[in-house]
Each structure stands twice: as structure tokens, then as C-alpha cells.
Amino acid sequence: MMRILFFGRLRDAAGGRERLVALPDDVGTVADLRDWLARNDAALGSAISARGVHVVVDQVICNKDAQDVRAAAEIAFLPPLSGG
Amino acid sequence: MMRILFFGRLRDAAGGRERLVALPDDVGTVADLRDWLARNDAALGSAISARGVHVVVDQVICNKDAQDVRAAAEIAFLPPLSGG
Amino acid sequence: MIETLVTGEAFAPDAEVARFVAARGADCGAAVTFAGYCRGASKNGEVTQLELEHYPGFTEKEIERLACLIAAKHNISDVLVIHRFGAIAPGEPIVLVAALSAHRAAAFAAVEELMDYLKTDAPFWKRETGPDGACWIEPTAEDRRRREEHSK
Amino acid sequence: MIETLVTGEAFAPDAEVARFVAARGADCGAAVTFAGYCRGASKNGEVTQLELEHYPGFTEKEIERLACLIAAKHNISDVLVIHRFGAIAPGEPIVLVAALSAHRAAAFAAVEELMDYLKTDAPFWKRETGPDGACWIEPTAEDRRRREEHSK
Numbered sequence: 001m002m003r004i005l006f007f008g009r010l011r012d013a014a015g016g017r018e019r020l021v022a023l024p025d026d027v028g029t030v031a032d033l034r035d036w037l038a039r040n041d042a043a044l045g046s047a048i049s050a051r052g053v054h055v056v057v058d059q060v061i062c063n064k065d066a067q068d069v070r071a072a073a074e075i076a077f078l079p080p081l082s083g084g
Numbered sequence: 085m086m087r088i089l090f091f092g093r094l095r096d097a098a099g100g101r102e103r104l105v106a107l108p109d110d111v112g113t114v115a116d117l118r119d120w121l122a123r124n125d126a127a128l129g130s131a132i133s134a135r136g137v138h139v140v141v142d143q144v145i146c147n148k149d150a151q152d153v154r155a156a157a158e159i160a161f162l163p164p165l166s167g168g
Numbered sequence: 169m170i171e172t173l174v175t176g177e178a179f180a181p182d183a184e185v186a187r188f189v190a191a192r193g194a195d196c197g198a199a200v201t202f203a204g205y206c207r208g209a210s211k212n213g214e215v216t217q218l219e220l221e222h223y224p225g226f227t228e229k230e231i232e233r234l235a236c237l238i239a240a241k242h243n244i245s246d247v248l249v250i251h252r253f254g255a256i257a258p259g260e261p262i263v264l265v266a267a268l269s270a271h272r273a274a275a276f277a278a279v280e281e282l283m284d285y286l287k288t289d290a291p292f293w294k295r296e297t298g299p300d301g302a303c304w305i306e307p308t309a310e311d312r313r314r315r316e317e318h319s320k
Numbered sequence: 321m322i323e324t325l326v327t328g329e330a331f332a333p334d335a336e337v338a339r340f341v342a343a344r345g346a347d348c349g350a351a352v353t354f355a356g357y358c359r360g361a362s363k364n365g366e367v368t369q370l371e372l373e374h375y376p377g378f379t380e381k382e383i384e385r386l387a388c389l390i391a392a393k394h395n396i397s398d399v400l401v402i403h404r405f406g407a408i409a410p411g412e413p414i415v416l417v418a419a420l421s422a423h424r425a426a427a428f429a430a431v432e433e434l435m436d437y438l439k440t441d442a443p444f445w446k447r448e449t450g451p452d453g454a455c456w457i458e459p460t461a462e463d464r465r466r467r468e469e470h471s472k
Contacts, residue, residue, distance in 0.1 A: 007221055008293030009304045052306075059226045076223060080306045083220075083231075083251060083290025084204055084263050084283055091373055092445030093456045136458075143378045160375060164458045167372075167383075167403060167442025168356055168415050168435055181351075182341070186334035194360030194410060199333075200431075201353045202424065208346030258346060272354065272435055273466075279352075280428050314425075 031065035208258035360410035
């Protein structure tokens with residue numbers, strides 16, 4: 001099982017902060033994961049593909065579409081950050 | 085009587101922070117005062133004429149050689165300032 | 169010492185600064201601090217509450233990374249960062265940054281630059297609540313411009 | 321509020337900042353502070369004592385003038401300056417500057433610029449005492465360069 005996390009306005013778009021999912025065999029990369037999430041929810045798909053959204057794989061910023069995610073335990077989608 | 089004040093290294097040069105003096109009639113301006121002080125003490129005269137020395141007349145920065153000082157109660161010579 | 173804390177509890181900037189500065193070395197000539205407070209109004213009007221979401225584990229690691237990056241860049245050994253998350257009321261502190269150095273230029277540069285980084289690179293998401301509801305706040309164009317200046 | 325104090329007594333920067341910041345308005349989003357300490361060593365070696373001479377009356381007036389000038393220039397209403405005179409031991413605070421503003425840029429600029437002015441324009445004269453005797457300290461070329469930047 002993989003934990004997918006959505007923060008900030010992406011949490012609103014996803015309807016919740018966390019999803020536990022079993023990835024289908026044809027989802028191998030960050031790009032595949034985005035497409036798969038968009039298949040069931042086009043609005044969420046567009047929100048997580050927007051400019052400025054970071055992808056974090058197992059708590060390391062990744063941002064590479066080709067990154068393999070099959071062994072990952074946790075993937076997070078972060079909208080633009082705003083500390084301070 | 086006029087109070088003449090010397091601060092910082094000018095105090096060392098003058099041998100004291102304060103002098104009470106009666107100005108002679110021929111001392112009318114800041115430039116005259118400097119010359120008069122130099123007449124009795126060349127080293128002090130050169131110290132108060134150095135670059136960066138400010139002249140304050142009755143607690144207002146003046147720095148004009150032609151400023152009339154005959155009515156002044158207090159004249160201060162300030163070497164370069166260094167607060168903070 | 170590089171000290172960072174990400175906390176859900178309210179904190180008192182003056183007490184934290186007093187504690188941090190008390191441990192300074194004999195070579196310390198300058199202490200610069202920045203405290204950021206939740207304002208009672210923003211460009212969207214009255215603010216009744218600010219909520220800062222964070223990513224537990226990742227946020228702490230990123231704040232630590234930014235503090236170390238800035239300390240190394242300005243060659244200073246003492247940097248403090250405290251950052252709140254959760255619900256914050258108007259007037260409450262959100263963030264505190266402090267830096268100690270021998271001379272003032274490095275401490276000023278470190279605190280100002282670290283704040284610029286935190287505004288755009290710290291993993292927090294801000295939601296303002298006012299009379300007309302809540303909305304997410306993202307870095308301004310000015311925040312991005314300031315941050316970009318440091319990448320050059 | 322523009323608040324300035326020239327004092328012969330030791331002071332605690334954190335307590336003064338706490339007091340000053342506590343009176344902030346609802347619009348205050350940023351507090352920047354600078355505290356300058358007497359270092360135990362300078363480029364001339366060990367420092368056992370620092371003495372700051374001032375010009376009573378004139379020094380107070382000039383500090384007030386500089387604080388008002390900087391507040392007006394950066395359009396901020398809250399500036400605090402506390403400056404020691406007399407004998408100061410290594411580790412003791414010499415100067416404290418604080419500024420409050422809605423957004424951080426103005427407060428950072430005001431505190432940094434006011435410090436640059438104080439270094440070259442505040443009527444104090446510093447004498448450092450070390451193992452080899454005492455010497456007068458004047459602004460460095462770097463101090464003058466920083467100050468000149470603001471006149472442009």
C-alpha cells in the first residue's frame with residue numbers, strides 16, 4: 001500500500017489529506033501516478049499538474065516525472081509553499 | 085565667558101574636556117577661534133583642523149568657518165563619530 | 169549552534185531570543201532578530217484566524233536544511249529558527265529567526281535571506297479566515313523576486 | 321512610537337524589546353531588532369574595557385533626529401534606539417535598535433540603515449582598553465562606505 005498526501009489547496013481538491021492506495025501494475029513513475037489520479041478525478045489531475053506543485057517521494061523532493069515510485073511508501077503533492 | 089569642549093582624541097590633545105575662556109575682540113568666527121587656539125598650542129590647532137572634525141555651536145552642527153561665534157555660549161570640537 | 173523548532177504551541181520571541189543570545193561567545197558583537205506576527209488584517213480584509221498546515225517530518229527537515237545553508241553561506245555559527253503551525257490568532261507570533269555574528273553585516277544578511285527563503289521554500293501552507301470565509305495564501309510576486317535574488 | 325534613550329546604565333535588550341513590541345498595533349506583521357555587544361577582542365587584540373564618551377544634550381538630540389529621519393524615510397511609526405555611554409565590559413550590550421512594520425522589508429531596511437548611520441553619525445567616541453593600553457576607535461572604511469550608500 002502507498003500513502004498519497006495532499007497539502008494546502010490540493011487537500012481541498014483531493015477531498016482529504018491522505019489516501020491509502022494499491023497502485024495498479026501500469027503505474028511506475030510520478031507521471032503515471034499523476035495520470036492515474038487524473039483518470040478518476042480530472043479536477044484533481046489538473047490541480048496536481050499545475051505550475052509550482054512539488055512532488056515529494058518518501059520525504060525527499062523529487063519533481064522528476066520519470067522517477068520510479070513503485071517502491072515508495074509515501075508520495076506527497078505540495079502546492080506553492082508559504083512559510084514565514 | 086565661552087565654554088569650549090573637546091571630545092574623544094581631541095580631549096587628549098587639549099589636555100582636558102572643557103575650557104572656560106574669554107574670547108579676545110579679534111576672534112569673531114569659527115576660523116578665528118581655531119587660529120586663536122592654535123596660537124597657544126600648535127598640536128591642538130592641527131588636531132582641531134583635521135579632516136572629519138565637526139564644529140558644534142550651541143549644540144547645533146555648524147562646520148562653517150565664517151560662522152560668527154561672538155554670541156555663542158558653547159562651542160564643541162568633535163573628532164570622527166563612532167556610535168553603534 | 170544551529171537550532172530549529174517547528175511547533176504547534178504559541179511561543180514568546182523575547183524569551184527565546186534571551187535564551188539563545190545568553191549562550192553567545194566572547195566574539196559575538198551582533199545579534200539580529202526577526203519576529204513575524206499574524207496581522208489582524210490583510211489585503212483581503214479582516215483576518216480572524218490564520219491556519220498553517222505543515223508536513224510533519226519533512227517540514228522540520230527542510231527548515232533545518234535552510235538554516236544550515238544560510239549559516240554556511242554567511243559563515244556564521246549561531247542561527248535560530250522557530251516556526252509555528254496550526255491555528256494562530258491575530259497578534260500571535262508565527263516565526264522567529266535570529267543570527268549572531270562578530271560583525272553586523274553577516275547577521276543582517278543571514279536573517280533577511282533566511283526569511284526570504286522561508287517565505288517561498290518552507291513547507292507550510294497558509295489559510296486565512298475572515299468574515300467572508302477562508303482562502304489559501306501563496307507567496308507574492310515580491311516574495312518570489314526577493315527569493316530569486318539569492319539564487320543568482 | 322519613536323523612542324530613544326542614551327544611558328549610562330547597563331540594559332537588557334530582550335526586556336526592552338519585549339516591552340516595545342508588546343505595544344504593537346494590530347497591523348504589525350514584522351519586528352526586526354539589532355543588539356550590538358562589546359566584544360572580548362578586536363583587531364587590536366584582547367579588549368578589557370570599552371569606554372564610550374558622549375556629548376550630553378547634543379548626543380540625545382542627534383540620536384532622536386536619526387531615529388525620526390529613518391522612520392520617515394521608511395514610512396514606519398515604531399522605532400526604538402537605546403545607546404549606552406560610559407565604561408562597558410566585554411559581553412555587555414552597547415546599542416539596541418528595533419523597528420516594527422506591517423511587512424518585513426521596511427523594518428529590515430530601517431534597522432540596518434539606522435545602524436549604518438549610528439556607526440558614522442552618532443556623537444559617541446569609543447576608546448578600547450587592552451593589555452597594551454587604550455586607543456580611540458573611529459569608523460572603518462567599510463562603515464563609511466555603507467553610510468555613503470544611503471546618501472545617494
